[in-house]
Amino acid sequence: MKLRKLSWNEKLSTELCSLDRDHKNLIEAFNVFVDALDRNEPSDKLLDMFQAVINELFQHFAFEEKMMENIGFKEMIEHKQHHETLNADAVEVLSELRQSESPEDILASVNFLRALIMKHMVEQDLKIRDFILRGL
Numbered sequence: 001m002k003l004r005k006l007s008w009n010e011k012l013s014t015e016l017c018s019l020d021r022d023h024k025n026l027i028e029a030f031n032v033f034v035d036a037l038d039r040n041e042p043s044d045k046l047l048d049m050f051q052a053v054i055n056e057l058f059q060h061f062a063f064e065e066k067m068m069e070n071i072g073f074k075e076m077i078e079h080k081q082h083h084e085t086l087n088a089d090a091v092e093v094l095s096e097l098r099q100s101e102s103p104e105d106i107l108a109s110v111n112f113l114r115a116l117i118m119k120h121m122v123e124q125d126l127k128i129r130d131f132i133l134r135g136l
């Protein structure tokens, strides 16, 4: 199975520098992990790198939630629930990685997590942009 990286493009822009920067950092941390997995780095190193992805994710969600609160974003409760689900999915992948005999075992989960992160940025985070730009 081929591992896929995340990539940022202008279509993902929320028009907010701070949020875009956070998203880029998250993508970068994820890609560092994917590269390490691709190179078959030892499992303790992979665990550290995946923990860094989770830290980036948690930190980003806290920041984004504070921001949603500040601007009075209408769908904040639903958005927070999406964050909680994504957090739980990432923690699940971490525990799969801990228990896996070989990194090969978790490739499907890592690709799935990648798709979930991208889906969240496209389907949920862009709603914040629409709210700011058009009051939607």
Ligand SMILES: [Fe+2]
Residues within 6 Å of the ligand: 064, 079, 083, 120, 124, 125
């Ligand atoms: Fe979000």
Ligand SMILES: [Fe+2]
Residues within 6 Å of the ligand: 023, 060, 064, 121, 125
């Ligand atoms: Fe976000």
